[in-house]
Amino acid sequence: MKDDRNTAFGWILFSGIIALGAMSVSSHFFHADDNELSEGAKPGYFIEAAEEEGGADSGPPLANLLAAGSASAGEGIFAKCTSCHSIAQGGPNGIGPNLYGVMGKPIGKHVAGFAYSSALSGHGGEWTFENMDAWLKSPRAFANGTKMSFAGLSKAEDRANVILYMLENGGGPPLPAPVAEDAGDEEGAAAEGEDVDGAGEGPGAVEGADAGEAESAGAMGADQPVASANAAGEN
Incomplete structure (x- = not known):
């Protein structure tokens, strides 16, 4: 029995030596321990992450959005808030304060005696349209440490409609004037068009031919903008 055990242990030891030797040879052959790529070798693949745009705002x-929005649509969205807030004049406070007339009021202070979080009461500023939009988008991002657990409204149109509904209940500052989004592009295109059309440049002289009456008249008006229009009509 002892001979059988010794034989078995011997074979196990021998197998381990063979395996260790094979690993050493393969490691040397395939450069497993070499962190540098051999000359001309290429890595299997790279994972390329898309570059983030530098905080560019998308959308109108x-x-x-406020000019095109609807307070009635905002009322439907505000239904998500009614479990914590009332908005009727004189309405009670819930988990959150009553929101009647909140627009334009100091942030975290518009309802006297309500226990706002220090993150909100110490924020500073007023509930402007921009601040309310940021708050509705992500309360925690706007006031880190707020008690409000609402995740926020991801759609800008929904936030604008809720703001209009709040404005309808208690008033607030006047709506901002809509922005002409493509005004700058149109002006640039107009300026570029003037350069391309060559406005203000007179007709050039024609070599090898005497100027006729029509050409002379055109040349006399070379400094006037109308000359380029006449030239375009003749072409």
């Missing part, structure tokens, strides 16, 4: 400006 808030002023335009």
